[in-house]
Amino acid sequence: MRQLRKQKKMTLEGLAGNVITKGMLSLIENNKARPSIESLTYIAEQLDVDITVLLGAIPPDHFGEVLDEVENLYNIDFDQKTDEYIKIISIVEPLLDKLNQGYESARLLEITSRCLYHEGKDGWLEISDRAAHLYEQMNLSARRAEIGLFRAMVKFTEHDYAKSLEILLHERAEIETKYPYIDPMTRVDLDFHEAILHYAVGDPESATRIMESVMDFSKKHRIFYRIDDLYRVATGHALMFDNDEKRIYYLEKLKQYGEFADDKNSLLFYDLMNIEYLICKNHDYNGALEKIEYHLKNSNVTEFYEHFFILEKGKALLGLGQYEEVLHWLDKIQLPSYLHHPFDLSIFYAVDSYKARCHMELGNLEKAHTFAERAVKNISPLPATPYRDYSFETYVMVKEKIRKK
Numbered sequence: 001m002r003q004l005r006k007q008k009k010m011t012l013e014g015l016a017g018n019v020i021t022k023g024m025l026s027l028i029e030n031n032k033a034r035p036s037i038e039s040l041t042y043i044a045e046q047l048d049v050d051i052t053v054l055l056g057a058i059p060p061d062h063f064g065e066v067l068d069e070v071e072n073l074y075n076i077d078f079d080q081k082t083d084e085y086i087k088i089i090s091i092v093e094p095l096l097d098k099l100n101q102g103y104e105s106a107r108l109l110e111i112t113s114r115c116l117y118h119e120g121k122d123g124w125l126e127i128s129d130r131a132a133h134l135y136e137q138m139n140l141s142a143r144r145a146e147i148g149l150f151r152a153m154v155k156f157t158e159h160d161y162a163k164s165l166e167i168l169l170h171e172r173a174e175i176e177t178k179y180p181y182i183d184p185m186t187r188v189d190l191d192f193h194e195a196i197l198h199y200a201v202g203d204p205e206s207a208t209r210i211m212e213s214v215m216d217f218s219k220k221h222r223i224f225y226r227i228d229d230l231y232r233v234a235t236g237h238a239l240m241f242d243n244d245e246k247r248i249y250y251l252e253k254l255k256q257y258g259e260f261a262d263d264k265n266s267l268l269f270y271d272l273m274n275i276e277y278l279i280c281k282n283h284d285y286n287g288a289l290e291k292i293e294y295h296l297k298n299s300n301v302t303e304f305y306e307h308f309f310i311l312e313k314g315k316a317l318l319g320l321g322q323y324e325e326v327l328h329w330l331d332k333i334q335l336p337s338y339l340h341h342p343f344d345l346s347i348f349y350a351v352d353s354y355k356a357r358c359h360m361e362l363g364n365l366e367k368a369h370t371f372a373e374r375a376v377k378n379i380s381p382l383p384a385t386p387y388r389d390y391s392f393e394t395y396v397m398v399k400e401k402i403r404k405k
């Protein structure tokens with residue numbers, strides 16, 4: 001900084017401007033104070049150089065401050081992110097050659113690899129490998145496992161479930177070979193993801209076995225980490241495949257957890273499962289609508305769950321034969337971009353089947369065929385579920401109606 005300032009014949013006061021004090025700038029130039037990324041960005045602009053020029057001169061013992069800045073950017077809520085990934089990449093790229101040891105280096109590499117992936121840039125896997133190697137050197141099994149899970153979930157979000165499970169099993173085998181002790185929360189994380197991937201590839205037996213094993217493990221070790229996720233998955237599967245005993249058991253467990261932890265999402269899911277049971281099993285459409293209206297008018301319903309409640313409203317109205325009203329509500333639904341599990345996708349792909357039945361009843365057979373065909377096309381590659389069966393049944397009904405006409 002001093003060298004660049006003198007080359008431009010700038011005084012300390014001139015460089016500091018109204019943003020940094022002259023005294024602070026002097027301390028920074030004499031390596032007696034550590035600037036924030038915001039300060040460095042301002043200084044780089046004043047010196048008319050890219051911030052990477054200044055970052056490239058940061059000594060290894062300053063990585064902690066850089067990591068603080070990067071973590072702050074990375075941990076901004078996903079729906080509030082703008083260009084944070086690009087900012088992180090620009091901050092860390094000049095340092096890549098120096099990130100060779102220590103936790104700060106490993107974490108910076110890990111975060112950067114994720115940002116590169118999210119931005120669709122090459123090289124993320126190589127940087128991820130470097131982070132994994134450093135974590136292994138420091139015997140940090142939990143952080144190493146996080147990298148393995150991320151690699152597996154990359155394929156999960158691409159809906160390549162078989163490859164995702166293959167990567168997870170490979171990563172898990174490596175981790176368990178290298179680390180004689182895996183901390184309980186890491187084991188729960190690995191088991192949970194393995195279970196949902198077995199469900200995703202259509203192997204419910206393995207998934208259920210793992211789910212029940214990890215819940216027993218959590219109970220034995222008094223670990224509440226991911227217990228709400230485990231109860232939700234177990235409840236959803238039991239409802240989907242008509243296991244009333246387990247549905248009631250896990251649903252009650254989820255309610256108890258939600259009340260104990262004051263967890264809104266668990267309680268919303270509890271009500272949602274009861275509503276779906278009223279519609280699909282009891283055919284109590286008016287009872288379901290009463291509960292749905294309560295939630296849709298309640299400002300505490302999150303955007304995530306609002307999609308599901310609107311969908312259930314459409315299904316209840318379909319049961320009552322209010323076809324125009326069904327179409328009005330179902331047209332409000334869009335597949336959330338963050339849903340990737342085939343069970344969730346099946347729930348939303350079936351929306352086109354509900355629309356097809358409405359159009360069929362209203363005599364719009366061409367539209368009915370279009371929606372029924374689209375539902376079958378989307379849901380065909382996914383594992384067997386009641387939603388998949390319903391979509392195929394709807395398609396056959398529409399085709400038969402057209403044939404008779």
